[in-house]
Amino acid sequence: MELFQRYLQAVKFLLPRAQQEDIVKELSEDIRSQTEDKEAEAGRPLNEIEQIAILQQYGHPLIVASRYRQAPVQYLIGPILFPFYWFVLRTLLLIALGVCVLNSIAMLTSGEPLRQLLNGVPALARAALPAFGWITLMFAMLDFLEAKFRLLDRLNRQWDPRSLPSLPKQPQVRRSESIFGLVAGTVYIIWLLAVPYYPYLIFGPAASVLKLTPLWHRFYLPVVALGLGGLAQTAVNLARPDWTWLRAATHLVSNVVALIILRSILDKTYPFVTAVADTGSAGTRYVMLAATVNVFIALSLAGAAIGLSIAAVINVWSCLRELRRLLRGRAAASGTS
Amino acid sequence: MHSMTGEPNLFENLRLELRRGSLILAVLAQLRTEQYGYTLRKALAEHGMEIDEGTLYPLLRRLESQGLLVSEWREEDKRNKRFYLLSAPGKHILKQLLAEWRSIDSSLNGIVKG
Numbered sequence: 001m002e003l004f005q006r007y008l009q010a011v012k013f014l015l016p017r018a019q020q021e022d023i024v025k026e027l028s029e030d031i032r033s034q035t036e037d038k039e040a041e042a043g044r045p046l047n048e049i050e051q052i053a054i055l056q057q058y059g060h061p062l063i064v065a066s067r068y069r070q071a072p073v074q075y076l077i078g079p080i081l082f083p084f085y086w087f088v089l090r091t092l093l094l095i096a097l098g099v100c101v102l103n104s105i106a107m108l109t110s111g112e113p114l115r116q117l118l119n120g121v122p123a124l125a126r127a128a129l130p131a132f133g134w135i136t137l138m139f140a141m142l143d144f145l146e147a148k149f150r151l152l153d154r155l156n157r158q159w160d161p162r163s164l165p166s167l168p169k170q171p172q173v174r175r176s177e178s179i180f181g182l183v184a185g186t187v188y189i190i191w192l193l194a195v196p197y198y199p200y201l202i203f204g205p206a207a208s209v210l211k212l213t214p215l216w217h218r219f220y221l222p223v224v225a226l227g228l229g230g231l232a233q234t235a236v237n238l239a240r241p242d243w244t245w246l247r248a249a250t251h252l253v254s255n256v257v258a259l260i261i262l263r264s265i266l267d268k269t270y271p272f273v274t275a276v277a278d279t280g281s282a283g284t285r286y287v288m289l290a291a292t293v294n295v296f297i298a299l300s301l302a303g304a305a306i307g308l309s310i311a312a313v314i315n316v317w318s319c320l321r322e323l324r325r326l327l328r329g330r331a332a333a334s335g336t337s
Numbered sequence: 338m339h340s341m342t343g344e345p346n347l348f349e350n351l352r353l354e355l356r357r358g359s360l361i362l363a364v365l366a367q368l369r370t371e372q373y374g375y376t377l378r379k380a381l382a383e384h385g386m387e388i389d390e391g392t393l394y395p396l397l398r399r400l401e402s403q404g405l406l407v408s409e410w411r412e413e414d415k416r417n418k419r420f421y422l423l424s425a426p427g428k429h430i431l432k433q434l435l436a437e438w439r440s441i442d443s444s445l446n447g448i449v450k451g
Contacts (some may be wrong), residue, residue, distance in 0.1 A: 057389065
């Protein structure tokens with residue numbers, strides 16, 4: 001019987017204080033009645049295994065006590081607000097991951113050791129945990145206010161179905177965007193291919209006194225490849241405007257590759273252009289012109305790097321959205337099959 | 338295509354959901370005569386409505402707090418036992434619930450027979 005006493009003691013500890021004695025008394029009486037019935041059947045006192053079987057039938061003290069806790073069920077964040085809470089958390093997590101990935105790419109391309117990169121993981125956790133805490137607290141407070149002032153009931157009374165958002169259109173790459181991309185891309189590629197033969201196309205009238213340094217030869221082919229990639233994407237999207245994922249993925253890859261190229265260009269302090277030798281008495285003036293153009297190019301490239309970084313974050317977001325749409329489409333397709 | 342592995346659990350959950358409302362009806366009907374927990378459980382089991390202790394006692398408390406049952410501690414066979422009985426509002430509710438149950442039963446029969 002000691003086992004029964006221990007069981008009742010464990011259940012009692014978990015019960016609401018005001019009802020502890022009453023519930024335990026009733027439970028005790030039930031266990032005793034059941035034991036007596038079984039003993040009468042067996043014609044002997046119950047052994048330990050039989051006592052254990054009775055208690056297992058009642059269940060773990062935690063489960064038994066939880067059943068006496070009456071409604072309302074206590075939530076930190078209830079089922080009404082939980083989908084919004086989950087959406088905000090996921091969004092923030094995805095943004096943090098996107099920033100982390102971009103940062104990692106930047107660190108790797110700048111030659112930082114892998115160890116340095118791994119240090120970013122605890123840093124991310126340190127930043128994410130307080131954010132998680134604050135968001136949870138904010139939603140818990142909202143939930144409390146909603147329950148206290150019945151905000152949802154009020155909303156429901158004032159709700160007009162006509163205020164519902166309109167149905168989303170099937171996302172597509174606009175035909176005009178693809179045609180423009182195709183024309184602009186073709187002109188760009190032709191220009192790019194012609195530049196080595198016609199420096200006028202890049203320097204204008206200064207082509208006779210300025211020329212590109214060998215630095216550009218290293219990056220010329222990757223830049224052409226990027227242009228061709230973009231051109232191929234617009235051509236495919238002209239035929240398949242519903243492949244919006246292709247645009248997002250191509251833009252992201254182009255952004256990352258362009259950032260890597262820019263990083264390696266800006267890392268070295270090469271002159272981008274030099275003055276053509278043998279320019280006679282005006283030589284000094286042309287050297288100064290080349291120096292000014294070099295500064296201008298360096299500043300332009302730095303500005304482009306900032307713009308590309310912002311675009312990369314936006315494109316990470318677009319890619320994740322496309323991925324989610326793709327997965328949802330597949331889940332819906334498998335659900336109907 | 339659905340996986341078959343989750344089906345026993347699914348059935349058990351749906352069965353419990355289906356029985357939940359019926360159990361209240363059974364307990365209220367059984368308590369038209371006064372009984373204490375253990376004998377009530379045995380009586381229900383004899384009628385094919387088995388209910389475990391962990392479900393019955395919290396249910397009795399809830400029904401009592403809703404005013405559908407009354408209870409008192411009394412000595413029987415030299416032991417203190419808590420006896421439950423259907424209250425006057427409980428009788429009224431039971432009548433309404435039984436009518437509702439019969440209506441559901443009849444509707445379901447009609448639907449199932451198609």
